[in-house]
Amino acid sequence: MTEPLHRSLGLTDDEAADIAEILGREPNPLEFSMYAVMWSEHCSYKSSRVHLGRLPSEGERVLVGPGENAGVIDVGDGIAVAFRIESHNHPSAIEPYQGAATGVGGILRDIFTMGARPIALMDPLRFGPLDDARSRWIAEGVISGISGYGNSVGVPTVGGETVFDPTYTGNPLVNVLCLGVLPVERLVLGQATGAGNLAVLLGNSTGRDGIGGASVLASAGFSDDGADADKRPSVQVGDPFEEKRLIEACLELLDSGLVVGIQDLGAAGLSGGTSETASRGGMGMNVDVSAVPVRETDMEPFEVMTSESQERMLAIVEPGDVDQVMEICRRWEVQSTVIGTVTAPDADGTGWLRILDGSDGDELAKIPAASLHESAPKYHRPLAPPADLDQRRADSPSRLPAPSDAGADLLGMLCDTSWVWSQYDHQLFLNTVVTPGGDAAVLRLKHPTTGEDTGRGLALTTDGNHRWCAVDPRQGTANTVAESVLNLAVVGAYPVALVNCLNFGNPEHPEVMWQFSEAVDGMAEACRVFGIPVVGGNVSLYNESAGTNIDPTPILGTLGLIDLLDRQPPGPRFVEGGRIVLLGEPSSELAGSRWAFDRGHRGGTLAPVDGAAHSALASLVRDLVAGGLVLGARDVADGGLGVALAEMAVASGVGFTVARIADHGELFSEAPSRVVMCVGAEDLAAVEAAANGLGVPVSRLGLASGDRLVVKDLLDVGLDEATAAWRDRLPQALGSGTTQG
Amino acid sequence: MSVRVGVVLFPGSNCEQDVVEAVGMLGGVGEILWHGDSTINGVDAVVVPGGFAHGDYLRPGAIARFSPIMSAVADFANDGGPVVGICNGFQVLTEAGLLPGALQKNRGLKFLCGPSTLRVETSDTVFTDGIDPGAELSIPINHFEGNYTCSPETLAQLRDEDRVVFRYVDNPNGSVDDIAGICSRGRNVVGLMPHPERAMLEVLGSVDGRRLFTSLLASVGRVRAA
Numbered sequence: 001m002t003e004p005l006h007r008s009l010g011l012t013d014d015e016a017a018d019i020a021e022i023l024g025r026e027p028n029p030l031e032f033s034m035y036a037v038m039w040s041e042h043c044s045y046k047s048s049r050v051h052l053g054r055l056p057s058e059g060e061r062v063l064v065g066p067g068e069n070a071g072v073i074d075v076g077d078g079i080a081v082a083f084r085i086e087s088h089n090h091p092s093a094i095e096p097y098q099g100a101a102t103g104v105g106g107i108l109r110d111i112f113t114m115g116a117r118p119i120a121l122m123d124p125l126r127f128g129p130l131d132d133a134r135s136r137w138i139a140e141g142v143i144s145g146i147s148g149y150g151n152s153v154g155v156p157t158v159g160g161e162t163v164f165d166p167t168y169t170g171n172p173l174v175n176v177l178c179l180g181v182l183p184v185e186r187l188v189l190g191q192a193t194g195a196g197n198l199a200v201l202l203g204n205s206t207g208r209d210g211i212g213g214a215s216v217l218a219s220a221g222f223s224d225d226g227a228d229a230d231k232r233p234s235v236q237v238g239d240p241f242e243e244k245r246l247i248e249a250c251l252e253l254l255d256s257g258l259v260v261g262i263q264d265l266g267a268a269g270l271s272g273g274t275s276e277t278a279s280r281g282g283m284g285m286n287v288d289v290s291a292v293p294v295r296e297t298d299m300e301p302f303e304v305m306t307s308e309s310q311e312r313m314l315a316i317v318e319p320g321d322v323d324q325v326m327e328i329c330r331r332w333e334v335q336s337t338v339i340g341t342v343t344a345p346d347a348d349g350t351g352w353l354r355i356l357d358g359s360d361g362d363e364l365a366k367i368p369a370a371s372l373h374e375s376a377p378k379y380h381r382p383l384a385p386p387a388d389l390d391q392r393r394a395d396s397p398s399r400l401p402a403p404s405d406a407g408a409d410l411l412g413m414l415c416d417t418s419w420v421w422s423q424y425d426h427q428l429f430l431n432t433v434v435t436p437g438g439d440a441a442v443l444r445l446k447h448p449t450t451g452e453d454t455g456r457g458l459a460l461t462t463d464g465n466h467r468w469c470a471v472d473p474r475q476g477t478a479n480t481v482a483e484s485v486l487n488l489a490v491v492g493a494y495p496v497a498l499v500n501c502l503n504f505g506n507p508e509h510p511e512v513m514w515q516f517s518e519a520v521d522g523m524a525e526a527c528r529v530f531g532i533p534v535v536g537g538n539v540s541l542y543n544e545s546a547g548t549n550i551d552p553t554p555i556l557g558t559l560g561l562i563d564l565l566d567r568q569p570p571g572p573r574f575v576e577g578g579r580i581v582l583l584g585e586p587s588s589e590l591a592g593s594r595w596a597f598d599r600g601h602r603g604g605t606l607a608p609v610d611g612a613a614h615s616a617l618a619s620l621v622r623d624l625v626a627g628g629l630v631l632g633a634r635d636v637a638d639g640g641l642g643v644a645l646a647e648m649a650v651a652s653g654v655g656f657t658v659a660r661i662a663d664h665g666e667l668f669s670e671a672p673s674r675v676v677m678c679v680g681a682e683d684l685a686a687v688e689a690a691a692n693g694l695g696v697p698v699s700r701l702g703l704a705s706g707d708r709l710v711v712k713d714l715l716d717v718g719l720d721e722a723t724a725a726w727r728d729r730l731p732q733a734l735g736s737g738t739t740q741g
Numbered sequence: 742m743s744v745r746v747g748v749v750l751f752p753g754s755n756c757e758q759d760v761v762e763a764v765g766m767l768g769g770v771g772e773i774l775w776h777g778d779s780t781i782n783g784v785d786a787v788v789v790p791g792g793f794a795h796g797d798y799l800r801p802g803a804i805a806r807f808s809p810i811m812s813a814v815a816d817f818a819n820d821g822g823p824v825v826g827i828c829n830g831f832q833v834l835t836e837a838g839l840l841p842g843a844l845q846k847n848r849g850l851k852f853l854c855g856p857s858t859l860r861v862e863t864s865d866t867v868f869t870d871g872i873d874p875g876a877e878l879s880i881p882i883n884h885f886e887g888n889y890t891c892s893p894e895t896l897a898q899l900r901d902e903d904r905v906v907f908r909y910v911d912n913p914n915g916s917v918d919d920i921a922g923i924c925s926r927g928r929n930v931v932g933l934m935p936h937p938e939r940a941m942l943e944v945l946g947s948v949d950g951r952r953l954f955t956s957l958l959a960s961v962g963r964v965r966a967a
Contacts, residue, residue, distance in 0.1 A: 147852045151885075152793045154755030241796025245752050333752055423852045425883050427936070430759050433944045444944065451762060568944055 005029055009036035015377060022371050030355065030365045033302040035372065037268040038275065041541055044376035047507035048539040051520045059533035061496055069110040069190055069264065070180075071535025073497045075561060077454045079447055080184045082116040085177040085462075085501045085557045087540035091235040092174040093222065096141025100174050101149035101238040105310050107178040108155060109264035112247050113313070115188040115254045116180030117448055119429055121150055122441065123160035123176050124462040124501075124555045125420075128169030130733040135164070138172050140734055145238075146176075147423040152240035153247070157424035158432055159441035160462055162417045167466060170222060170545025175501045175538075177462060177557040181448040186254060190263035191280035192316040192342045197260055199274065199285060199340035200325060203246045203312040205295040210236035210269070210308025221506055221544035242311040242334075249332035250313060256328070258321045265312040271305050271372065273314040274340065275353050279370035281316075284351035287340040288359045301355060301364050316342060383513035393472075395603030397596035398588070403664050407715035410646055410667075411725040413594055413639040419730035433457065437651075438571055439487040439635060442562065457565030459493035464503075464555035465638065468606060468670070471592040473515040473552045475606040477522035482609045482672045484558035485530055486635035489618040490675060491569040492625040493560030498527060499536040500556050505549025507541045515552040516541075523554065529611035532558070569625055572634040572644075573652035574678045574704035580658055581684070582641070582699045583691060584617050584674035588665030594639050595668035607671035614673045616694045621675055629687055632678035632704075640668040642711070644676045649709055650726045655719045658702030659712040667714055678704050744958045747774040747784035749814065749830070751794035751805045756827065756938065760790045763938035767951065769958050779809040785961040786823040786867075787814055789830030791883065791936060801829060801844065801886050802836035811837050823867040823960050824930045828884055831922070831932035840923060840932045841899070842891030844884075848915025852885040856946070857935055858910040859921050863903050866924045867960035868931040868953050878949035880935040882913060887934040889916035889923075899923055907933055929960075 006016040009032055019027050019035050027035065041047060057065040063080055064072035070084035088103025104121060111118045123146055128135030139162075150157045155178070192199065253259050261281065265273040270292070278285040289301045299307075317325050322338065329336035345351040353372070355365040368375075386392070403409045421436035434442035440461035445454045463484045468476030481498070488495050502519065505512040527534055543550045574580070590596045591604025624630050632652065634644045641661065649655055661667055679687050684700075691698035707719040746764045748757045750773050761771030774781055776794075781787060794805035805811065811833070818824045818839055826834035834840045847853055861869050861876045872878075891899070896918060899905050907922035914934075922933025937950030 151852060151854075151883075152753070152796065154753075154792060239796075241753050241793065241798065244755070244793070244796075248752075418855075422855050425852075425854050427854065427881055427883060427939050427945075428755060428759065430762055430939060430941065430945060451758070565944065568946070 006032050009033060010040060011036050015039060018377065022368065022375055028365065030302045030305065031367055033306050034271040034365065034367065037271055037306050038372040039376045043268050043272065045539050046377045047379050047381050047541060048516065049378050050380055051517050052537065054520055055524050055534040056527050057533050057535060059497065062533050062535055063187060065535050066537060069113045071497060071499055072114060072187060073535065073559065074184060075445065077447065078184050079445065080182050080187060081179060081458065081559065082111050082114040082182060083177065083179040083499055083557065083559060084110050084536050085175055085499045085555065086538045087501050087503060088174045088176065089172060089503065089540055089543060092142050093138065093172055095235040096138045097145040098235050098237050100142040100145030102236045102310050103174055103176045104146055104149045105238045105243050106266050107176045108153065108243060108247065109266065109313065111178045111180035112250055113190055113262055113264045114182065115186040116182035117251060118155045118178050118180040119431060120179045120441065120443060120460065121155055121157040121176060122460060122462050122557065123157060124464060125160060125162045126168045126173035126553065127164050128172065129166050130164050132169055135169060136734060142172065142174055143420055143423060149238050149240045151425045153244050154428060156426050156428040156432060157421070158426050158443065159436045159460065162420050165466065167551040171543045171550055173503050173543070173553060175555050177499065179460060183449050188254060188262060189280065190277055191261040192277035192283050192285060193260055193281040194318065195283065195342055195344040196319065197342040198317050198319055198322055198338050199287065199342065200315045200317050200322065201292060201312060201337050201339045202249065202315055202329060202334055204239065204242055204309055205293040205335065206304055206307045206309045207295045208299065208303055208307060211303055211306055221542040236308050236310050238310050245332045245334050246311055246313060249329050249334040252328050253315065253325060258325050259315045259317055261316040263314045265314060267308060269305065269307045275369045275372040277314060277316060278351050278353055279373055282345060282351060284343040284345055284353060284369055285340050286343055286354045286356055288356050289364065290358050290361065291337060291339045293335060293337055305355065381507050381513045382510045383517055384510035385514050386511050392603045393605050397590040397601040397604050398665065400596065400599055400601055406664055406667060407717040409595060410642045410715060411717065411722060413643050414646055414650065414722065414726035415729045416726045417730065419734065433565065433568055434491055434571065439490045440493065440560065442491050442569060444565060455565060457562035459488050459491050459560035459562055460557065461487040462555060462557050463487060464553050466551035466553040467594065467597050468592040469519060469554065470551040470602055471604060472606045474518035474522035475608060476592065477519040477554050478526035478609055479606060479672045480554065480556055481523060481526035481530065482614050483635065483637050484556050485614065485618050486675060488558060488560035489621040490625065490633040490635055492622055493562045494622060495530060495532045495558055495560050497535045498532045498556055498558045500534065500554055501538045501540065503540045503543050503550065503553040503555065505544045509549060512549055519552055519554045526609065530615065564626065570630040570632050572648050573632040574648050574654040574656060575631040576654050576705055577681065578631045578678040578704040579681055579684050580656060580701040580704055581677050581679060581687065582674060582701050583620065583677060583696055585697050586666055586699065587669045587671035588663060589669050589671045590665055593668050593670045609672045617673055617675065617696050620691055620694045620696050624687060624690060629679060629683045630677055631680060634676050636674040636676060637670060640670050641676065642667040646709055646722055648676065648678065649719060650723045654704050655706040655708045656702060656704050657706065657710040660699060660701060661711050661714060664714065667711060744769040744786065744961045745784040746771050747781050747787045748772065749774045749776065749787065749789045749810055751776040751808060753794045753796050754790055754792035756791035756936065759938045760788050763941045763950065763954055766941055767954050767958055774810055776808040776810050779813055781813045781817055786957055787817060789826040789833050791828030791830060794829055794833060802833035805833045806837040815839060818930050821927060821929050823957060825868055825957060826932040827936055827938070828934055831934055832886065834930065834932045839930050840925060841895045842889055844886045845888045845890055846886050847888050853913055854883045855881060857882045857913055859907040859935060860910055862905050862908055865903065866906050866928045866931050868956050869906060870956040870960060872952055872956065877910060878952065879940060879947040880937050880949055881939045882935045884934055888914045889920045891917065902926065906931055
């Protein structure tokens, strides 16, 4: 017996019954297809929705919170910032170049949909280990896809992260964040209002690419390589030149006040774009599927309605403005076609999405538009902590033997990622004050319309740490929020808002749902403590390969502001003769550390964050940076104090000699709330006085000087050797370069 | 009166506003020139900016050279008007025959974005007037096809006629003879791969681009006076 249609589309029997109840009849195949994509995990967040409401989303700067295409923050001077982060993990696993490229394209559309000009991208990336050939192939393809699409579309990639770890073998994470700026008054929402207004499809023709991308690909795990190769046709193909013209045309339409609402067509394609605009506006819509320009012959209506072909937007336009809209599109060589009409709702408020064959032709589907979103199932999936949680927490990595060669351990953790980001245009628009490689990117803040320099700055950081979250998803996520606060502080910025991309395993596994729920609570608690509203998010589940879930990996994108940006922040570096100080309480807690994980030890209890002490430290660091008292600064995170010191040394070509680091625990601990600073000898007393004034512990570690990395009684390594280990790791593993697709 | 600098915009260009901003910092006025127009509207100088004109499909500059605006730019250049092509603009000018040679993919087949150091080789162009030969400037690069190549005869001619304007101190892309920029026989058309508009502010890491744009704006005064 063959499988029923709804199951092959990814719908459960219960979901199919729900749909029949909503319609009051059996759905036809086209209707099933539309529900299948809209009710997929990827589009409906059906497993995660019940948890996300616990995140704080209110704040005085928040103009638009979660649920829209992007979060929007008022940054003053009449300027708003729209930003969002998304995942393109599964497409990138099977077709790395196009998967990553279309991830960039999709996030850009989310931003200019809001009326904002995209001015920055960031790419937090996670790959399997460098000694795995397939992981290297994925990494090279993803990086060239970001380079090929991002550079050509003309939006700089100003930062991100690149991490290689066995947990991502078979299931890489390709997250992408985009930030745009807009004049506050131009803010537009993706809604269709006004019966009789027209729905105009802009951009690319519709093909068969990406059909089932959301439901088949993004909402299931990977089994083995052979079967997954068959999913390759579900990956879309990107055209950055089309997107560039689409950006310019849409921003001109918005500037001219010619659109009532506008919506990008991403996952779920036309089914999503038409139903979302209609239901947000409380209206219905008649869509003529035969009017949609197609690039392949004999496309079925269900293919047209669910295709995820890239570089398409849906604009809602008053009939009298259509000619002007089409003229602007012609000028930018962007295709524009009227495909539908906004219709009034029934007396009971139901707005109907009707799919027609010809404007007066046969009715192929008739669905309450809102039911594709609001009636989507919400699952309270079972959750359970791992059975051995208490034993794991009690098993401290302090029992591990001390390293025989701490210098070798340290060198093994160094990795210069410039091989990655030198392939990205990170300077376009003359904004980039701190390039990738620093703790946070820093951009000049100019008015999006007048170009006037406000003299202020935006700072942006992406952070995630799967090791911390594997040990304790709740505390690990809270500590990640704390890390992002410090990453902003060392460039002189204070946090104003956060978006997140929650990358987890299979939600049908109770332990994964427990991890998810814990991570949400940890983020919520930390964001409340630091006063950071969460204005948007994306959930990526089913990150599993061959039955193994990835370690939980919430990635945070945190936006900060700098009130006076009159010079470059100090950066992670030493200056010959500078004094090295540690701000914050020393710690030897190794739980969740890279050093412990490298030895296979995944247990212990993470050091918690003391909110008041952390805020005082961040405030102190900001003041010192703003006061010009800092020659170099880095927060202590991945790899601990050892890696922070070593990175400052190799980045500046200046060695160090430090003491008062008791043991390998203090060298490699990743406990929160610590910053390493290099300050001039003449400023040392002032820095200590400022720290004392705020009650922040401060310890003198030693001197920045010479050509060796020396930690008294622990390690002594040549600067040349450390520099080579840092600089050569990626070029040696990944070769001289990648090719563009 | 402010100097008017026309900045050509093709579909896919992306550095046009950066050039307008850079010119504005020095008191000039940047004006966008649309690719489909066949006039440069009487501007005093023209910059063909960076980006991916027409997506760089087929080959960088190969489609842009047929735009109506390029005929007007060629007429202006042939009359001695100052014309500067930056990055993709340099590629367009070689495709259009206003400068010799071609730009091929970087050695290493990798897109490169980052700082570079240029040595000025001649002060006798509209873009380097007043800068001593041998001066080193910190100007960022950002390209995938920046590897300059030409025939041995052309290379000999460029050297004999003092038309190599910039050389890389540390050649990043395999360009023949370390060439980063050249000029026309009339010395009024200059093409270079690095981006001087990205080196206009201390907070961005360099102000050396100011010296080049200052020369460009001043050259207009000389053309007017003459």
